[in-house]
Amino acid sequence: MGIILILIFFSLMSSISPSCKYLRFLSLSYSVCLFFSSINLVENTDGFDSLDPNGNITITWDFLSNNEDTYDVQVSIHNFQLIRNLDRPGWRLGWAWKSDEAIWKMWGAEALQQGNCSRFKGNNQPHCCEKKPVIIDLMPGAPYDLQATNCCKGGVLTSLTQGPTKSVAAFRMNFNKASDNNSENNMPESFTLGVPGYTCGKPIQVPPSRSTKNGRRWEQSLETWNVPCVYSQFRASPSPKCCVSLSAFYSSTIIPCPDCSCSCQSQPGAKCVKPGEKPTLLQLPIDTIEEPPKLVQCSAHMCPVRVHWHIKQSYKDYWRTKITITNLNFVKNYSQWNLVVEHPNLQNVTQIFSFNYKALKYKSVNDTGLFWGIQNYNDILLSNVHTEMLLHKDKGIFNFKEGWAFPRKIYFNGDECVMPPPNVYPRLPNSGHIVTAESSIVAIFLLSLLTMFF
Incomplete structure (x- = not known):
């Protein structure tokens, strides 16, 4: 397939007038190079960037506590890319619930839409009932009672080289368990980052995360799942x-x-x-x-x-x-x-x-x-x-x-x-x-x- 594309490329070049060859060569060369890059990304789910071979954005989903009817989780977005950042409007994290889960409370972020919450009676309504919620970061200066650690950056993440503390975002939320309780696990699926060029893989269960409070007592999450997201310049823009x-x-x-x-x-x-x-x-x-x-x-x-x-x-x-x-x-x-x-x-x-x-x-x-x-x-x-x-x-x-x-x-x-x-x-x-x-x-x-x- 690659040989056929190369032959087509040079046949196109031979039909171009000398005065226009250079400009067409630039355009065609860029398209061909990016096309082969996209093929590489399709064949290799890890993706590859010669400047940053191991770079990606990883979404980490930590189950903190299993309550009677709800879960408390922390979601973190780590930019492990050495040279690529996320500028405004920033990340817009999305996923698909497996059943009828709904988000009751959020700290450090908010859902764009509440959705249809009519199945819940009374004045106490969930924060979001969307089957496929879209979550955005809070802006700097958000009320203190709505904040969480590493939140409120307006969705902006620097590259890992520019500053490790600025390359991570996080929020906490409380959501209800599925009513059918027939799912193999409680992880949602079909994650998206909401930034052009990024494609996210399937959730992968990893050893539970550990964190410390005041540098003394270690706490461990119940379960931890990672979702890797890789970047393609061709997917981000054809030019x-x-x-x-x-x-x-x-x-x-x-x-x-x-x-x-x-x-x-x-x-x-x-x-x-x-x-x-x-x-x-x-x-x-x-x-x-x-x-x-x-x-x-x-x-x-x-x-x-x-x-x-x-x-x-x-x-x-x-x-x-x-x-x-x-x-x-x-x-x-x-x-x-x-x-x-x-x-x-x-x-x-x-x-x-x-x-x-x-x-x-x-x-x-x-x-x-x-x-x-x-x-x-x-x-x-x-x-x-x-x-x-x-x-x-x-x-x-x-x-x-x-x-x-x-x-x-x-x-x-x-x-x-x-x-x-x-x-x-x-x-x-x-x-x-x-x-x-x-x-x-x-x-x-x-x-x-x-x-x-x-």
């Missing part, structure tokens, strides 16, 4: 979500994002806002609980996020580059964003300005790093943020030729960005001479001497 532009101090040429990187303005149904204009109220989404459709600034690439890599300066033993991330999406602020860069010189990072940084040592060569914003400073991508990075020149390896100083790959929030092709990277001057800061000072000094004598 890319970001692109990369390039420039360098030694060239006057700025290489923009490739045209139609994420979509084209000419596509049917394409919506965008012209530069300098603001979207109308009719264009903005009203329901902030749902994942909003993108509304981007009009551009040749039509991407919600653009990353610009600029080679800024060259010194004797170091070189400096600037990374700028621009949000062109009018409906998302990308809370707790992150950026992954693959570059061979990242093993010689000397200093990072304005961003947090951590090397991702998932393979033998340390050439991948994770960048993210500083809390309460630039951790929300309102318009654009930038950092400068100072790297040591590794003698024998470092050079500005053939685009070596530009990144190999860039990922925004775990999704790969579209890069310009290497053959259009900013080129060195014909002389091949790089004017460093030291050589510039010497040149100015010599010119001053000549001026004095002549």
Whole structure:
């Protein structure tokens, strides 16, 4: 099957005019790569991400107590992904009850709908009677009597690298037992995370969880079940979500994002806002609980996020580059964003300005790093943020030729960005001479001497 698809791919390429081949090649290459990724996910329920081979989101269901007619449970959502977070509107956890269970009380979260509770008589009504409830996180600042440990983050979960305490959410609830009591177990089924791209597996019973209070007394749950959820970029979006532009101090040429990187303005149904204009109220989404459709600034690439890599300066033993991330999406602020860069010189990072940084040592060569914003400073991508990075020149390896100083790959929030092709990277001057800061000072000094004598 794979060979047939490859033959079809190259037959399509041969029928395209030379002027359009590159753009079509990018689009077709992306689709083919993501298609094979989706096949891999179907065949392997664990999924696979070369940047984060063991990453997933795990839903943990702990039975805390077995009462006469009800159960008390704690549900936790652990983001074990190293590079991928959940930004707003965040997770929307769903499942299907096996019988006529109903949620009576909740702490740390709430159901979107109460449903039909007419079978319960009296003034005391359950919190939710839906057969397939959808649960959302409470917002920060929720009343204290409604809170639970690790709740109230508005559904936002950071990656595990950005902060272990911010990568977990939890809530507690009390629900009634099934009236028929014929189920093999009391676990619900058909879990969903409510975030595009994620698919959840079946509940798996694991050893009971243990927790401690005040660091002294250990408590153990009655039963513990885990539900793994894996991510597919192809399932999340059929097109890319970001692109990369390039420039360098030694060239006057700025290489923009490739045209139609994420979509084209000419596509049917394409919506965008012209530069300098603001979207109308009719264009903005009203329901902030749902994942909003993108509304981007009009551009040749039509991407919600653009990353610009600029080679800024060259010194004797170091070189400096600037990374700028621009949000062109009018409906998302990308809370707790992150950026992954693959570059061979990242093993010689000397200093990072304005961003947090951590090397991702998932393979033998340390050439991948994770960048993210500083809390309460630039951790929300309102318009654009930038950092400068100072790297040591590794003698024998470092050079500005053939685009070596530009990144190999860039990922925004775990999704790969579209890069310009290497053959259009900013080129060195014909002389091949790089004017460093030291050589510039010497040149100015010599010119001053000549001026004095002549």
